[in-house]
Amino acid sequence: MPRPENLFTRDDWTADRALTCDVLVIGSGAGGAVVAAELAEGGLEVIVLEEGGYHPTEEFTTHATAMVRKLYRDGGATLAIGSPPIAFQEGRAVGGSTVINGGMSWRTPERILDRWWREDGVDGVRAKEMGRYFERVEKYISAKHQDPGTTSRDNELLREGAEKMSWKVIPNIRNQLHCAGTNNCAFGCPTGAKRSTLVTYIPRALAFGARLYADCRVERLLREGTRSVGAEGRVIQPNGKPGHRFTVRAKLVVSSAGAIHTPALLGRSGVKSPSGRIGQNLSLHPNVKVLAVFDENVEGWKGVHQAYQVREFQEEGYLFAAVNIPPSILSMATPFYGRELDEIMRDYNRTVIAGMLLEDSVTGRVRVLPGGRPQAFYDLSDFDAHRLVRGTSLLCELLFSAGARRIVLPFEGMADLRGPDDVRKLFERPVHKPGIEVMTVHMMGTCAMGGDPKRHVCDSYGKVYGHEGLYISDASLFPSPIGVNPMETIMALATRNAERILDQGAALKAA
Ligand SMILES: Cc1cc2nc3c(=O)[nH]c(=O)nc-3n(C[C@H](O)[C@H](O)[C@H](O)COP(=O)(O)OP(=O)(O)OC[C@H]3O[C@@H](n4cnc5c(N)ncnc54)[C@H](O)[C@@H]3O)c2cc1C
Ligand code: SF4
Known part of the structure; x- marks a missing residue:
């Protein structure tokens, strides 16, 4: 080359x-x-x-x-070491x-x-x-809005759900020139549009x-x-x-x-x-995801991901978006195995993967290990753990209003939700912080x-x-x-x- x-x-x-x-x-x-x-x-x-x-x-x-x-x-x-990792x-x-x-x-x-x-x-x-x-x-x-016709059905469902709730939802601005909506952004854009x-x-x-x-x-x-x-x-x-x-x-x-x-x-x-603060002040925008299964064929991979952002709760520090993930990666990230994994992967084309970003209220740190490699440490606060649960409950309400029939949660040991009435179950038990599946791609502030x-x-x-x-x-x-x-x-x-x-x-x- x-x-x-x-x-x-x-x-x-x-x-x-x-x-x-x-x-x-x-x-x-x-x-x-x-x-x-x-x-x-x-x-x-x-x-x-x-x-x-x-x-x-x-x-x-x-x-x-x-x-x-x-x-x-x-x-x-x-991995940032802490509770939860x-x-x-x-x-x-x-x-x-x-x-x-x-x-x-x-x-x-x-x-x-x-x-x-x-x-x-x-x-x-x-x-x-x-x-x-x-x-x-x-x-x-x-940095522009997408060309028409490049968004995927999972994103349209997110938008429809937000609109049914009368929540503010906006089209994302992306750094792209005539993006074709191939949904490969996280693995290198094969068209050069990004x-x-x-x-x-x-x-x-x-x-x-x-x-x-x-x-x-x-x-x-x-x-x-x-x-x-x-x-x-x-x-x-x-x-x-x-x-x-x-x-x-x-x-x-x-x-x-x-x-x-x-x-x-x-x-x-x-x-x-x-200041003695090199490596301190690590913020992470903790992120949780839910899998929402619909009756219709969503085929979320046909179009750009995160075409919209739900901004209704931005002042509280929550953003919601739909993020399609390829089956090879999703299958490693679900909490299932055996028959349950088979079942959820068979529903792949009917699934909306939606995520929530949290503006965090505490910080972690980065240390240099012997040998020179960095290691991040971060403990989610109780306050932010509660906010992740509340934000997830709002996201689930949105997805049910869009027509979801089953939602898989990022909280270990919690049964899937089967309808809007189930959302209250999120608040029926104390938040078990180590059991929250959190990830991030936004490391800042060190x-x-x-x-x-x-x-x-x-x-x-x-x-x-x-x-x-x-x-x-x-x-x-x-x-x-x-x-x-x-x-x-x-x-x-x-x-x-x-x-x-x-x-x-x-x-x-x-x-
Ligand atoms: C999957 C993913 C999705 C994201 N989505 C978005 C999004 O949609 N919008 C958005 O705004 N942000 C997004 N982000 C975050 C955004 O991309 C980053 O915040 C941003 O790129 C960070 O910029 P940076 O210059 O700090 O570091 P980086 O862009 O990460 O660049 C750091 C570079 O330094 C190099 N480097 C590190 N150590 C050394 C060394 N010792 N010697 C030589 N080179 C070194 C690394 O290899 C790397 O290439 C995403 C991030 C990821 C990972
Ligand atoms: S990889 Fe992303 S930016 Fe590139 S064409 Fe596909 S959807 Fe558009």
């Missing part, structure tokens, strides 16, 4: 190497690709190091489990998690930006100041002269006192083992390795924050930005307090969860951080 100029993979390495540049960006996802493109366009010499492989659109197929092995970190089997997924590829995400593209809610300004002292972050960054991102990622950074900001960065090295895992930052001067690491071989060594010396380093790996990188490199070096890891523009030459531009920056899908917020903040870095561009060039 031909590769773009300036994009290198492990095949290009024949020996250990030392490289130099103005700015080194670590990670090529929502934060890293944007910051790299903006800085390269601004005239700086940029190198991007990405641990994952380069997989162009032509490689993406509907073989879900093969794509998970290729594009997800640890084959998607990552929370499964989470991250992308590891050129383009990061944007290659496997659902494409929902939402601006940060105004109340959240106000909170960051008011409670965390983040400068220039209110809606009127962020507007031009959102606009720029939306232009480059083609405008992930793989097909937007990365080509733009390369066109402006940035160099991207795939298959390159950064082990630690190079430091001189409190100044970061580059990074070192190893090229990853096809068997996952470390190969050639590299060092990259840079005048400035931007960590965009995501909310789990950025704090781990800082920790491995001995970076200390005056190097929070803000105005106080004693409370925050980064300043309002991502510069790490107490250090020179070190910035962060990824989901780690969020001072709090945002209650909606985070990609566009990360991209807008990255655009803003890059602008701030470019203000020092001449000084950087001269250094």
Whole structure:
């Protein structure tokens, strides 16, 4: 497969190497690709190091489990330890998690930006100041409503149910250009319609002269006192083992390795924050799913997933959406085996898989284990466990009003619901927290930005307090969860951080 100029993979390495540049960006996802493109366009010499492989659109197929092995970190089997344990997924590829995400593209809610300004002292972050960054991102990622005729019946049932309840339901804005509704977003978009950074900001960065090295895992930052001067690491071989060594010396380093790996990188490199909060403040948007079986043939795989969002309870921190999952993955995620599993999988075409996202009220943390790998820890609060039950009860009411005849719950030991009168059963027993099946794809907040070096890891523009030459531009920056899908917020903040870095561009060039 031909590769773009300036994009290198492990095949290009024949020996250990030392490289130099103005700015080194670590990670090529929502934060890293944007910051790299903006800085390269601004005239700086940029190198991007990405641990994952380069997989162009032509490689993406509907073989879900093969794509998970290729594009997800640890084959998607990552877990935050706590009660209950929370499964989470991250992308590891050129383009990061944007290659496997659902494409929902939402601006940060105004109340959240106000909170960051008011409670965390983040400068220039209110809606009127962020507007031009959102606009720029939306232009480059083609954030738009779907073309007509591309939504699936499961999504229409969700919308119909919400409308019957007179609840607010809106069509999602997605980063897509004429999406055909093949429903493969989480396994790499095979048409290129989803405008992930793989097909937007990365080509733009390369066109402006940035160099991207795939298959390159950064082990630690190079430091001189409190100044970061580059990074070192190893090229990853096809068997996952470390190969050639590299060092990259840079005048400035931007960590965009995501909310789990950025704090781990800082920790491995001995970076200390005056706040002592590197890796703290982990928010997760805990997510639960129900399976709702209908009498009609739903065939939820025929059309884009999450075409709508139910926003009626957004102020309480709940969002609902329909998310079709391929049978190979669903069969591993149900609580059934034997005849019951056979029965539920036979109903696959009549099933709506609907999920709820919760804006969480507590935080966890990321620690570096001996050997350098990160581990997330998170305990769901009793309050949030109750909110998950209440949110699920509302979602079940919606699905029954849309015509569901059976709903499988994410609560261990609870019988399926067979009609709207059963919904009250959700409140008839105490919530058993360890028995809630929770997952997430939104990890945030582990190097929070803000105005106080004693409370925050980064300043309002991502510069790490107490250090020179070190910035962060990824989901780690969020001072709090945002209650909606985070990609566009990360991209807008990255655009803003890059602008701030470019203000020092001449000084950087001269250094
Ligand atoms: C399945 C799924 C569905 C999602 N759906 C949506 C959605 O619809 N809308 C939305 O807004 N958000 C969605 N998200 C979340 C969104 O994609 C992420 O929040 C966002 O991509 C995070 O951006 P980031 O830059 O922090 O990290 P990432 O995009 O994850 O990028 C980090 C990159 O850094 C690389 N890296 C890590 N450590 C190292 C290292 N040591 N050396 C070199 N490289 C390293 C990783 O390999 C990765 O490529 C979804 C996520 C997933 C997983
Ligand atoms: S549904 Fe649309 S965006 Fe998703 S994989 Fe298919 S064509 Fe791509």
